[in-house]
Amino acid sequence: MKEICKDVAIIGGGAAGMMCAIEAGKRCRSVLVIDHAFKLAEKIRISGGGRCNFTNRHTTAENFLSNNPHFCRSALARFTPQDFIALIEKHGIRYHEKKFGQLFCNDSSQQIINMLQRECADAKVDWQMPSRIKQVENSPAVAEVANAAGRRFILTTERNIVIAESLVIATGGLSIPQIGASAFGYQIANQFGIPVTTLRPGLVGLTFATEDFHGFKGIPGVSLDAEVSCGGATFRENILFTHRGLSGPAILQISSYWQPGEALHINLLPQQDAQKILFTYRQSGMELSTVMTRYLPKRFVQAWCGVIFAQLGLVIKPVNQYRDVELRQIATALHDWQITPSGTVGYKKAEVTLGGIDTRELSSRTMESRSVPGLYFIGEVVDVTGQLGGFNFQWAWSSGYVAGQFV
Numbered sequence: 001m002k003e004i005c006k007d008v009a010i011i012g013g014g015a016a017g018m019m020c021a022i023e024a025g026k027r028c029r030s031v032l033v034i035d036h037a038f039k040l041a042e043k044i045r046i047s048g049g050g051r052c053n054f055t056n057r058h059t060t061a062e063n064f065l066s067n068n069p070h071f072c073r074s075a076l077a078r079f080t081p082q083d084f085i086a087l088i089e090k091h092g093i094r095y096h097e098k099k100f101g102q103l104f105c106n107d108s109s110q111q112i113i114n115m116l117q118r119e120c121a122d123a124k125v126d127w128q129m130p131s132r133i134k135q136v137e138n139s140p141a142v143a144e145v146a147n148a149a150g151r152r153f154i155l156t157t158e159r160n161i162v163i164a165e166s167l168v169i170a171t172g173g174l175s176i177p178q179i180g181a182s183a184f185g186y187q188i189a190n191q192f193g194i195p196v197t198t199l200r201p202g203l204v205g206l207t208f209a210t211e212d213f214h215g216f217k218g219i220p221g222v223s224l225d226a227e228v229s230c231g232g233a234t235f236r237e238n239i240l241f242t243h244r245g246l247s248g249p250a251i252l253q254i255s256s257y258w259q260p261g262e263a264l265h266i267n268l269l270p271q272q273d274a275q276k277i278l279f280t281y282r283q284s285g286m287e288l289s290t291v292m293t294r295y296l297p298k299r300f301v302q303a304w305c306g307v308i309f310a311q312l313g314l315v316i317k318p319v320n321q322y323r324d325v326e327l328r329q330i331a332t333a334l335h336d337w338q339i340t341p342s343g344t345v346g347y348k349k350a351e352v353t354l355g356g357i358d359t360r361e362l363s364s365r366t367m368e369s370r371s372v373p374g375l376y377f378i379g380e381v382v383d384v385t386g387q388l389g390g391f392n393f394q395w396a397w398s399s400g401y402v403a404g405q406f407v
Ligand SMILES: Cc1cc2nc3c(=O)[nH]c(=O)nc-3n(C[C@H](O)[C@H](O)[C@H](O)COP(=O)(O)OP(=O)(O)OC[C@H]3O[C@@H](n4cnc5c(N)ncnc54)[C@H](O)[C@@H]3O)c2cc1C
Pocket: 011, 012, 013, 014, 015, 016, 017, 034, 035, 036, 037, 040, 041, 042, 043, 044, 046, 047, 048, 049, 052, 053, 054, 055, 131, 132, 133, 170, 171, 172, 173, 175, 176, 179, 180, 181, 182, 183, 184, 350, 351, 352, 378, 379, 380, 381, 389, 390, 391, 392, 393, 394, 396
C-alpha cells in the first residue's frame, strides 16, 4: 500500500479538527485531515437551526461542565470569542446577536464551513475523505519522521498508510450517529490506556414514565416560559411539551445537569407571586383554572390542573370555594412543580456528549496526552461540554487553536 508521510495527521474534519489544521498549516507543518464522512462538517451545517450559533460573547469557564472545571480556562483565554469574530469578519460573514450573547450567521451555517475550508486551503492542508481508519500504531521511528519522543504514528486506512509525527483526535462525541458520529476517539484512548470519563447524552430532551406524563400527552407543541432547576443549576427559558416528554431551551440546558432518579423543579410563574395572585381572587366566583389561564397557556393549565389537583386531593372549582391552606398548596405547586424524568431521548437527538477523554491525562496548554507524546485530543471528544448557546463551538475553536500551535 502507498505510504504518505506528514508532520501532522488529524482524524476528524469537524470544527475542532479544521481549526487545528489551519493553525498547524500556518506554522508550515504538513497536515493531513482524515474524515470518514462523505460530507464535510455536517454538525456545523445543521447547527443553530442552519445558522450556526458559532460562539457566545460571554464565554467563561463557568459555561462548561467537566470533572475538572478549570481545564478549559487556558485554551479559552488564548483563543477567545473575539478572535473567532475577527476571523468571520475577515471573511465578510454577516452575523447577529440573539439573546444572552449568542452569535448566529445572518444567512447560513454553510458560510462558516466555506470559511474554514478556505483557511485550510490557504494553509495548504491536505484532505483524505471519505476514508476509514483501520488501525493506529505508535512505534519507534526508524525513518526521518519522528516526534520529540523518537516515535511516530502509523495509520492504516482503507486507502493507504499514513505516517505522522503528531496525531490529533478530533472525532467529536456520540451524538447524531446518522451524520458520522462515532466512538473512535474513545477507542483510541482505550488503546493507549488513556482514561475516559462516563459518557452520556447532553443538551437533550427528557422523557417521562407513562403514568407520570399521561396527563400531558395531549399538549405537544405547547411552550411556556419557566425556571427549571436540578443538580445545583437553574435555567430560565422556554420549556416545550413534546410527544415523548419535555424539550425546549430550559430543558436542554438542565438535561446536562440531570442525573437519573432526580426530580426537576419547575417554577411555572418565575416572575409572579402565585399566592398573591390566588389570594387576589379569593372572593371571586371565577374558576381557578380560568384565573390561571391569564398567566399560562390554556391547554397547559387544563392538563396541569388535571394532574396536580388529583395529586393534592383537590377538585377544580371557583376560587372562593377553596380554603386558604389549599390556595397556598396550589401556589407552592405552581412555583415548584416536581416531575422526575425516566430518561432522555438519547444520542440520536442530543446536541452533545457529556464526559470524554479525562482531562487529567491532557496538558491544558497544548491538549497533548501526558502519557503518549505526540497524541492530542481536541473538541467534543474531551471531557469539556458547553451549555447551550455557542459554547461548544467556542471550545472546538479554542482547543483546536491551541493544539495547532504545538502539533
Ligand atoms: C443538532 C445540533 C446542533 C448544534 N448546534 C450548536 C450550536 O449552534 N452552537 C454550538 O456551539 N454547538 C452546537 N452543537 C454542538 C457542536 O456541533 C459540537 O459540539 C461541535 O461540532 C464539536 O466539534 P468537534 O470538531 O469536536 O466534533 P464534530 O464537529 O462532531 O466533528 C467530528 C468529525 O469527526 C469525524 N469522525 C467521527 N468519527 C470518525 C472516524 N472513526 N474516522 C474518521 N472521522 C471520524 C466526523 O465525521 C466529523 O466530521 C450542535 C450539535 C448538534 C448535534
